[in-house]
Amino acid sequence: MLRRSFLHNVLLALGAISLLTVLVFLPSFYLLTFIFTRWDEIYNEIFAHPLIGDTYWKEIGRYLSLSLRLALTTILIDLIIGVPLAYLLSRGSFPGKSLLEDLTMLPLVIPTSGFGFATMLAWTASYGLPAILGFDIKVDTLVPMVNVPLLMLIIHVALTFPYVVKTVCGALRDIGKSYEIIASSLGSKPITTFRKITMPLIVPSLLSGLVLAFARSLGETGATMIVAGVSTTAPIAVVKWEFENKLAPAAFLGALLVGISLAIIVPIEYLASSSRRARRLIPLGVEVLLVRWERKAPGRLRLFRDIISLLSIALLVLLPIAVLAYNAMIYWRQDPYTGRMEGGILYQLYGPARYIDVIAKSMMTSLIVSSLATLISTYVAMISIPVIARSGYGRLLRIMLKVPLVIPTSALGLAMILLWGPRGLGLVPPGLWLIVLTHVVFSVPVIVETGLASYFETNLPLYEDTARSLGATPYDVMETITIPMIRRGIIAGSLLAFTHSLGETGATFIVMGDHTTVSTLIVNLVESLAIPASIFASLVLILTSIVFIVIIRHLIE
Amino acid sequence: MPDIKVVDVYKRFGRIVALDGVNLHVRDGEYVCIIGPSGSGKSTLLKIIAGIIQPDRGDVFFDDVRVTDLPLEERGIGMVMQDILLFPHMNLWDNVTFSPLTRGYNREIIVNIGNEVMNLLKIRADKKAYPSELSRGEQQMIALARALASRPRVLLLDEPLASLDAHAARALRYELRRMVKELGLTAIHVTHNQEEALSIADRVVVMRKGKIEQVGTPLELYLMPKTPFVSRFIGGEANFLEGHVAQKYGNKAVIELRNGTRLCTYTHLPQGSHVLVAVRPEHIVLMKKTKEIHGENMLEGTIEDKNFLGACIRYVVKTKEGSLIVRMRRGVISFRIGEDVALRLDKVVIFEYPKEGLLKAIAYE
Numbered sequence: 001m002l003r004r005s006f007l008h009n010v011l012l013a014l015g016a017i018s019l020l021t022v023l024v025f026l027p028s029f030y031l032l033t034f035i036f037t038r039w040d041e042i043y044n045e046i047f048a049h050p051l052i053g054d055t056y057w058k059e060i061g062r063y064l065s066l067s068l069r070l071a072l073t074t075i076l077i078d079l080i081i082g083v084p085l086a087y088l089l090s091r092g093s094f095p096g097k098s099l100l101e102d103l104t105m106l107p108l109v110i111p112t113s114g115f116g117f118a119t120m121l122a123w124t125a126s127y128g129l130p131a132i133l134g135f136d137i138k139v140d141t142l143v144p145m146v147n148v149p150l151l152m153l154i155i156h157v158a159l160t161f162p163y164v165v166k167t168v169c170g171a172l173r174d175i176g177k178s179y180e181i182i183a184s185s186l187g188s189k190p191i192t193t194f195r196k197i198t199m200p201l202i203v204p205s206l207l208s209g210l211v212l213a214f215a216r217s218l219g220e221t222g223a224t225m226i227v228a229g230v231s232t233t234a235p236i237a238v239v240k241w242e243f244e245n246k247l248a249p250a251a252f253l254g255a256l257l258v259g260i261s262l263a264i265i266v267p268i269e270y271l272a273s274s275s276r277r278a279r280r281l282i283p284l285g286v287e288v289l290l291v292r293w294e295r296k297a298p299g300r301l302r303l304f305r306d307i308i309s310l311l312s313i314a315l316l317v318l319l320p321i322a323v324l325a326y327n328a329m330i331y332w333r334q335d336p337y338t339g340r341m342e343g344g345i346l347y348q349l350y351g352p353a354r355y356i357d358v359i360a361k362s363m364m365t366s367l368i369v370s371s372l373a374t375l376i377s378t379y380v381a382m383i384s385i386p387v388i389a390r391s392g393y394g395r396l397l398r399i400m401l402k403v404p405l406v407i408p409t410s411a412l413g414l415a416m417i418l419l420w421g422p423r424g425l426g427l428v429p430p431g432l433w434l435i436v437l438t439h440v441v442f443s444v445p446v447i448v449e450t451g452l453a454s455y456f457e458t459n460l461p462l463y464e465d466t467a468r469s470l471g472a473t474p475y476d477v478m479e480t481i482t483i484p485m486i487r488r489g490i491i492a493g494s495l496l497a498f499t500h501s502l503g504e505t506g507a508t509f510i511v512m513g514d515h516t517t518v519s520t521l522i523v524n525l526v527e528s529l530a531i532p533a534s535i536f537a538s539l540v541l542i543l544t545s546i547v548f549i550v551i552i553r554h555l556i557e
Numbered sequence: 558m559p560d561i562k563v564v565d566v567y568k569r570f571g572r573i574v575a576l577d578g579v580n581l582h583v584r585d586g587e588y589v590c591i592i593g594p595s596g597s598g599k600s601t602l603l604k605i606i607a608g609i610i611q612p613d614r615g616d617v618f619f620d621d622v623r624v625t626d627l628p629l630e631e632r633g634i635g636m637v638m639q640d641i642l643l644f645p646h647m648n649l650w651d652n653v654t655f656s657p658l659t660r661g662y663n664r665e666i667i668v669n670i671g672n673e674v675m676n677l678l679k680i681r682a683d684k685k686a687y688p689s690e691l692s693r694g695e696q697q698m699i700a701l702a703r704a705l706a707s708r709p710r711v712l713l714l715d716e717p718l719a720s721l722d723a724h725a726a727r728a729l730r731y732e733l734r735r736m737v738k739e740l741g742l743t744a745i746h747v748t749h750n751q752e753e754a755l756s757i758a759d760r761v762v763v764m765r766k767g768k769i770e771q772v773g774t775p776l777e778l779y780l781m782p783k784t785p786f787v788s789r790f791i792g793g794e795a796n797f798l799e800g801h802v803a804q805k806y807g808n809k810a811v812i813e814l815r816n817g818t819r820l821c822t823y824t825h826l827p828q829g830s831h832v833l834v835a836v837r838p839e840h841i842v843l844m845k846k847t848k849e850i851h852g853e854n855m856l857e858g859t860i861e862d863k864n865f866l867g868a869c870i871r872y873v874v875k876t877k878e879g880s881l882i883v884r885m886r887r888g889v890i891s892f893r894i895g896e897d898v899a900l901r902l903d904k905v906v907i908f909e910y911p912k913e914g915l916l917k918a919i920a921y922e
Contacts, residue, residue, distance in 0.1 A: 181609055182642050184630040186656035186707045196659070200646045284664055292661040 008474040016387040017397070019380050023437070024444050025400055028258055028407050030424075031415035035255045038248070045248035056249045059237070064256065067234040070148045071217040074156040075164075075210045081157075081312040082164030083206070084305040089165065090172035092306075100310075102553060103317050108162045109496065109552075110545045111503025113522040114538035116223025118320035119155045121327055121535075138229075151227045156220060158316040160213035167209030171202040191301060192294045204271070211268045212406065215261045219408025222505025225523050235410040235506055242414055242510050251418060254411035261406045269399065321542060328539045331532045345532040355533040358521065363540070366517040369432060370501040373439035378494045380440070381447035385490075386464075386482055388448065389455050398452070401445040413438060413510030421511075430513030438511050439501040446500060447493035454489025455482075488555055495552045499545050559620040559710050559743060560585040561606065566615030568601055575601040576612070577767035588737050588744045590754035592790070593764035594921035599747045600715055602764070606745060607713050608632050619711070632711075635704030635742075639716035641696045643688035649699055650684035656707035674702045678736070694725030701733070705740070712737060714746040718753060730757055751791055755779065763787050785908050788835040789919045796841070796881045797915055798834040802826055812907065816877045821853045824907040831910040833918075838884035840904040843872065845890070846897045854902040856881075860892050874900060 035042060046056040089101055107115060123137050141150045179201065183193040221235040228236055234257055241250035282290065328345065330336040335343025342351070349356040388394040388401075404412070416438045420428040428434045460482060467477045483490075505519045512520060518541055525534040561583040568576040575598045583589045591599045604610045606617055608629040616625045624632055643652050654671040662670075675684075678698055688696055697717060704712065714733070718726035734757040737744040748754050754761050755775040763770040763778065763786075771783045782788035789795040800820075803813040805828045812820045812834060826832060850857050858876035865887075872883045872892065881900065892898055911918035 178638070178640060178642050179644060181629065182636060182638070183644075183655070183659070184628070185607065185632075185634055185636040186659065186703065187630050187633075188655070188659035189630065192659045196655075197644055284667075287658065288661065288664060288667075291659055295661050 012383065012474060012478075013387045013391060016380075016384040020384055020397065020401075020444070023376075023380060023440050024404055027412065027415040027419050027441060028403050030419045031251065031255050031258055031411060034251050034415075034418060038251070042248045042252050045246075046252055056246075060234075060249065060253050060256070063232050063234040063237045063253070064260075066148065066231060067218055067257075068260075069146045070152060070156060070233065071214050073143065073146045073148055073153055074160055074217040075214050077153070077157045078161045078164045078213050079206075079210065081308055082161045082209070083168055085161075085309040085312065086165045086168035086172060088306060088309045090169045091177070098553075100313065102549060103313050104165050105162055106317050106546070106549065107159050108166075109499040109503070109549055111505070111519045111522075111538075111541045112159060112220065112222035113226055113505045113519045113526075114324075114503070114541040115159070115320060116155050116226040117522060117526055117534055117538045118324035118542070119158060119223070120151060120227050122320040122323040123151055123154060125323070125327075149227070149229065149231050151229075152224060152231065152233070154316070155223045155227055156217045158320070159220060159223060160216045161312070161316070163212040163216060164206070164209040167205045167212070168202055171205030172198070175201050189295055189297075191297055192291055195294070207268050207271065211265050215265060215406030215408075218257060218261060219406070219411065219506070221408070221410045221507075221509070222503070222519060222523065225505070225509075226526050235408045238408070238410040238414055239506065239509055242410075242417070247418075247423070250414055254408070254414045257408040257411045258415075261408070262403065265402065265406055266399075269402070324535060324539055324542065327535050331535055335532075343532060345536050348530060348533040349536060353530070353533075355525075355530065355536075358516075359518065359533070359537050359540070362516045362518040362521040365432065365515050366502055366519065369435045369439060369517060370498050372436045373443050373501045374494050374498045376436070377440050377443035377447055377497055378490060380444050381451055381493070382483060382490060384444070384448055385451045385455055385486065386478060389452060390461065390464075398448075401448055404442045405445050409442075409504065409506030410510060412441060413507030416441070416507065416511050430511050432515050434511040434513070435508055435515065435517065438507045439504060442504070442507075443497035443501060446497045447490060450493030450496065451486050451490045454486045457489075458485050460485055492552050492555050495548055495555070499548045499552075502545060502548075503541070561711065561743060561745070562618040562621070563602070563606065564616050564618065566602070566605055566612045566617070568598075568605065568610070568612050574767050576605070579615070579764075579767070579769055581762060581769065581772070583743060583745060586738075586741050586743055588734055588746065588757060588759045589762060590746045590748060590758035590760075591762045591764060592748055592751050592754045593770075594790070595749060596766075597764040598767040599749075599764045601767075603713055603715050603745060603747045606711075607634055607636060633707075633709055634711045634713050635707050635709030637697070637700050637704050637712070637714045637717045639719045641688075641693070641700050641720065643696055643700055643703070645688055648685050648687050649680075649682060649691075652688065652699060653702045653706050655703060660707075670706050670708075674706045677705070678702050678732075692725070693721050694729060697721060697725075697729060698732075701729075701736070705736070709742065712742045712744040714744065716748055717746070719748070719750070726753075733757065751793065755791070763790060765790075780904075782835070782906060785833055785835060785911060785915070785918045788837075788906055788908075790921075792837055794838055794882055794884075795919075796836045796838065797919070798836070798878055799910065799915075800832055800834055802828050802830045802832060804828065810907075812905075814878050818856055818878055820902060820905060822905050822907060826907065826909055833908045833910045833915065835906045835908065836881070836902050837904070838871065838882040839869075840902065841881060841883045842901045842903060843874070843883055843885055843890070843892060844899045844901065846899045850899055852901070854905075856900045856902070858898055858900055860894050860896050860898060863892070863894055874898060876900065 047054050049055065085104065089097065089104065137150060142148065143150050143153055179197050180193050183197050219235055221239060224233055225236055232240065234253055238250050238254050331345050333344045333346060334341045341347050388397050416434060417430060418424050420434060420437060421430055428437060463481050463485065464477050467481045472480065503519050505523060508517050508520050518537060522534055522537050522541070525537060563579055563581040566576050566579045579602060591602060593599045601610065605612050608624070608627060612625065616623055618624065619632070644655065650671060653674060654667050657667040657670045678701060680698060680702060682691060682695055688699070691699070717733070718729055721729065730753055746758070758775060760772060761775055761778055762772045765786055771778060771787045778787060778791050782791060785797065798814050800812045800814040802810050802824060803819065804811040808823050808825065810822060810824045812822060812832060814820065814834070820834065846857060856876045856878065858874040858881070860872055861875045861880060862873040864871040868887060869884050870887050872885065874881050874883055883900065
């Protein structure tokens with residue numbers, strides 16, 4: 001009996017680990033090893049090309065520099081708007097709070113290319129917000145000091161600030177109000193309490209939120225492509241080189257991106273999980289002065305916080321979607337400016353170009369891909385969760401599962417094609433199945449995370465042990481106890497993964513071959529200047545995702 | 558220092574009424590314990606006095622100044638909670654001196670106050686140690702020091718000993734009272750442990766279902782409970798018997814229990830009233846059964862069960878009026894299970910029989 005259950009355990013663990021390794025871990029690490037195995041090729045192409053010398057190396061430097069500046073500026077702004085918003089969401093109670101929460105999380109699930117397009121419309125169109133306010137933003141408007149394109153910065157902030165809000169909100173809820181209440185009973189003003197108590201306690205989560213945001217910004221491809229104009233970020237360069245069949249620089253840059261992400265995430269995750277002890281950074285004398293200044297500070301800060309929060313949601317999330325919907329309305333029959341019917345959505349969809357067919361076909365592809373990827377990922381996740389939760393090496397697996405969440409999507413796509421495609425193992429040609437496999441890579445971690453959360457929330461190990469003590473085999477336990485109890489977590493995770501998959505652009509672009517998903521189609525439509533059709537496709541895609549978000553919300557509640 | 562008045566306070570959370578018209582007067586320098594079963598509203602009352610939550614109706618006065626709208630940080634209270642809540646990222650010294658620091662005092666004053674409270678509480682732990690390196694008892698000591706360093710006028714204690722082990726809780730219990738009396742503070746201490754409350758409070762407030770059931774000195778509550786609930790809650794166990802007033806001579810009365818046992822006692826209730834008789838287990842004396850049972854307030858019975866409680870022994874005795882719980886000092890005399898005994902009810906409390914029935918009248922919820 002004992003030996004049989006031991007065998008069960010070993011088999012389950014082996015199965016889970018091998019599935020995770022092949023499907024999830026292998027591609028990213030393959031890309032890193034690629035540099036070493038093909039170093040000669042890379043060296044000759046990038047550093048010592050017979051014709052162009054080290055031109056590629058210089059280009060790589062330029063693209064990386066832009067990406068890094070962009071990512072750093074992005075997380076700086078994320079910090080400024082994310083913390084007040086998280087504070088408002090976790091501490092405030094006001095009507096419409098759950099709506100505000102949903103709006104905050106929207107950029108995490110709506111398709112990036114559609115959202116990027118909507119943002120571009122909102123900020124550059126002649127009736128957009130800046131025009132109303134009387135200044136002009138173009139795709140090549142640069143932010144002073146850091147020299148990153150403003151539009152790119154806006155879209156990156158919009159796509160990454162939810163990570164900061166989410167993690168900080170979670171941390172604030174975990175520590176609760178009690179420390180703050182104690183601090184005020186000791187006579188501390190709210191601002192002093194925030195600086196000395198709340199802030200130090202949330203620093204670990206804030207750091208991991210910022211790291212996620214940083215990695216996401218470093219790897220963002222889909223929306224960036226749309227607003228890129230003439231600027232090229234590192235992930236876009238990977239896509240570009242891959243298309244031009246310049247594999248060596250693409251792989252090298254991709255590996256650099258993966259390396260940078262890992263180099264930042266691993267130490268900070270480690271730091272975040274280590275002790276919560278704060279050293280006194282400010283000498284006591286200065287601290288006393290600071291406190292006195294804080295005691296005199298006006299009590300209006302709360303208002304300031306609320307304004308920042310609401311304004312950022314309105315500008316970053318609501319405005320683009322509203323403008324997109326408005327555009328769909330005015331472009332419906334004809335181009336609103338020239339009045340020409342050819343410029344209307346209806347004509348583009350049903351006219352000679354028959355974009356409706358293309359959109360419908362790619363929508364179909366998207367749905368098939370997302371469903372398959374989600375199905376496979378859910379299965380893998382269900383096997384992995386008990387293994388990760390209950391085994392000694394589970395923590396390691398859990399950290400490794402963060403990798404696919406942060407590696408740049410275009411690098412991921414490249415890794416997939418290098419590993420599985422004709423130049424690698426030659427098992428899966430670019431096309432529908434490779435897209436599915438690629439989406440599995442980032443879907444599994446999403447489902448595992450939400451599943452694990454509900455695993456620990458429901459105190460499942462206790463119930464599992466009880467079932468085992470009543471004589472159930474590990475397999476019976478999984479079927480009758482584990483899976484039913486974390487079902488809601490898994491379903492919510494699956495839906496989240498589904499929406500991710502529906503909106504994924506960067507990696508899909510590289511691995512899709514002749515198939516087109518709707519999110520990549522939008523990039524193509526924008527690039528071919530079929531604006532009305534893009535408006536329509538973006539709106540359809542965003543609305544579909546919103547429906548899913550509502551369903552997820554309903555399931556989680 | 559101040560005198561605290563709570564006037565007609567109501568508070569509801571959704572459909573649950575947490576406080577239903579509470580009036581309380583805590584005198585200057587008094588140590589008051591609030592006890593009651595969980596959900597009785599005792600913590601809510603404390604939080605309203607602290608200013609953590611606002612009452613729906615009613616007011617709180619410190620020294621006759623209305624403080625209902627005054628924010629927590631300006632009420633001059635010190636709080637010690639069940640969850641201890643030392644700031645985990647600060648060492649002991651920074652925890653203790655947090656209050657003087659955030660009040661913007663000078664360096665020297667901060668250091669002085671810190672040293673003063675550490676000496677007062679005889680804290681010998683390393684000032685640079687972090688809370689997680691201490692035992693729960695030591696942590697609560699530091700939390701007390703931190704609260705005292707804010708120079709509070711009122712000390713509010715919310716189950717401060719509930720998360721400590723029995724030994725540490727008992728030691729800190731008397732320390733708390735000593736400290737409060739030495740500094741002349743007004744203290745309000747919420748607990749569900751009636752023994753703790755009786756042993757340190759000047760006065761005890763018994764709460765139930767959002768209302769104050771009785772306020773009095775520990776002795777008053779013990780000897781003269783106003784309701785069946787209080788008589789059971791104080792002491793934990795009580796025997797309840799049903800009967801009626803058979804005869805009355807002035808305040809003196811003869812109560813006849815259901816199965817004919819007669820008790821001589823005092824009551825203001827008129828002849829014929831349906832009554833509930835409460836007898837504490839320690840107010841019943843067991844004796845060897847002689848041939849004839851005579852004398853007042855006597856019953857006969859058989860020992861059904863016996864539990865060893867340390868200083869005393871708990872017997873369950875079957876009598877014609879039902880099973881009675883008896884607690885007797887160990888060593889004087891001892892009985893075997895099955896032995897026939899005589900019981901004498903030394904002190905009984907007579908209540909009008911509750912209209913809602915006995916079980917409802919003494920239920921904790």
